[in-house]
Amino acid sequence: MALGYKTRKRLSLLLLVVWLPLYIMAAVSIVNALGRPPIWAELLVYVVLGFLWAIPFKFVFKGVGQPDPGAKKDVPASRD
Numbered sequence: 001m002a003l004g005y006k007t008r009k010r011l012s013l014l015l016l017v018v019w020l021p022l023y024i025m026a027a028v029s030i031v032n033a034l035g036r037p038p039i040w041a042e043l044l045v046y047v048v049l050g051f052l053w054a055i056p057f058k059f060v061f062k063g064v065g066q067p068d069p070g071a072k073k074d075v076p077a078s079r080d
Helices: 005-033 039-052 055-061
Strands: none
Touching (some): 005 039, 005 055
8 A cells, every 4th residue: 555645744744643642641541550660660661652653654654754756846947
């Protein structure tokens, strides 16, 4: 499934604005529900969860910060 540049850009924005805050709230709620572990264990859990959320969406974020490869390049008008 190949997504277009514009689609990937919109989907990445949706993931960052909607999914990531929901994921953070869920992770914090689950860690708190299990009881407060020692600070080093809690830090380790949050670091691992911080990396795990992005792995399934790696294909979406790849190349989003680059210029659109399909866009036409503007050619400056020649001055005569």
